[in-house]
Amino acid sequence: MNDTDQNSPEGILPFLISNDATDDPNKLRERMRRDGYLFFRGLISAADIRRTRAEILALCAGAGWLAPGTEPNEGIAAPGIASTEPQPDYMAVYNPLLRGEAFNALAHDSGLLNVLEGLFGEAPLPHARNIARIIFPQNTLHTTPSHQDYLHIQGTEETYTAWIPLGDCPRSLGSLVVMPGSHHSGVYSVQKAHGAGGVGIDTDALPFPWAGGDFAEGDALLFNSLTIHKALPNLTPDRLRLSVDFRYQPLSHPIAPSSLEPHHQQQTWEEIYADWKSDLFKYYWRDLPLTYAGSDPRVTAVREAALSSPRTEGETT
Numbered sequence: 001m002n003d004t005d006q007n008s009p010e011g012i013l014p015f016l017i018s019n020d021a022t023d024d025p026n027k028l029r030e031r032m033r034r035d036g037y038l039f040f041r042g043l044i045s046a047a048d049i050r051r052t053r054a055e056i057l058a059l060c061a062g063a064g065w066l067a068p069g070t071e072p073n074e075g076i077a078a079p080g081i082a083s084t085e086p087q088p089d090y091m092a093v094y095n096p097l098l099r100g101e102a103f104n105a106l107a108h109d110s111g112l113l114n115v116l117e118g119l120f121g122e123a124p125l126p127h128a129r130n131i132a133r134i135i136f137p138q139n140t141l142h143t144t145p146s147h148q149d150y151l152h153i154q155g156t157e158e159t160y161t162a163w164i165p166l167g168d169c170p171r172s173l174g175s176l177v178v179m180p181g182s183h184h185s186g187v188y189s190v191q192k193a194h195g196a197g198g199v200g201i202d203t204d205a206l207p208f209p210w211a212g213g214d215f216a217e218g219d220a221l222l223f224n225s226l227t228i229h230k231a232l233p234n235l236t237p238d239r240l241r242l243s244v245d246f247r248y249q250p251l252s253h254p255i256a257p258s259s260l261e262p263h264h265q266q267q268t269w270e271e272i273y274a275d276w277k278s279d280l281f282k283y284y285w286r287d288l289p290l291t292y293a294g295s296d297p298r299v300t301a302v303r304e305a306a307l308s309s310p311r312t313e314g315e316t317t
């Protein structure tokens with residue numbers, strides 16, 4: 001890990017860039033084991049990212065979320081709107097978004113799947129529950145708090161999130177940061193919090209640094225389900241932050257059945273697939289030899305304790 005760089009005023013270490021390891025499974029595994037994350041420049045197809053971005057911004061335009069007279073691809077938010085998941089006006093855009101063919105196809109990016117196959121030493125299983133985020137500028141109360149994905153996903157701890165911004169995403173637009181080394185200590189306790197997931201970890205006393213940086217189009221961050229991470233606030237005056245988060249695990253590991261359901265479970269796969277032109281990624285998991293995991297009692301205990309906790313304030317740094 002490099003030392004804190006002078007360009008990092010928040011005291012965030014720069015990501016270790018792992019492009020040198022894409023064809024070296026041992027290096028991928030050793031770094032992931034040590035740090036709990038891998039960051040790659042230009043791993044994801046730029047053309048597919050642009051298609052997904054355009055698909056989502058067309059929905060934002062239809063909802064009146066883009067500033068009138070601006071170029072849609074710029075993603076400039078209309079003044080005075082700050083919608084957030086799961087508010088009804090957000091879901092009115094988000095449910096159609098989940099039906100997007102480009103969005104769902106992006107989870108099968110070949111560069112990403114090749115890295116995952118090297119990391120796992122076996123076929124990767126993409127979870128079907130694909131997620132996207134539309135984060136409004138200055139809506140800092142709802143910035144994603146520090147958390148571990150395992151609490152929300154369960155199945156196997158060997159689940160990895162790929163966080164991919166849909167276009168350049170400097171820190172000021174609210175990129176994701178991770179805590180290298182935080183994945184070695186099991187499931188942390190949480191408190192109720194604002195922002196995605198609704199619970200957060202108090203990281204003040206933890207002995208780990210944050211690592212992060214400015215993402216360019218095509219960059220991807222991969223991290224283990226126990227690695228603590230959070231979003232930085234979108235402090236731009238007017239830009240929407242668009243990103244996707246997809247999850248993967250080794251095919252031979254048990255999966256939680258909910259990972260094969262559409263996000264929020266407000267529509268069926270039939271509805272999601274209704275307008276797709278290609279059958280390639282429909283029900284791709286149905287013929288695979290899957291095994292299923294029950295719920296993890298550690299997660300139940302941590303969730304029950306959180307229910308009786310006070311809500312923490314949103315993080316703004």
Ligand SMILES: O=C(O)CCC(=O)C(=O)O
Nearest residue numbers: 133144149161163231245
């Ligand atoms: O993009 C965000 O704000 C949240 C993403 C996240 O926490 C995740 O991918 O697990």
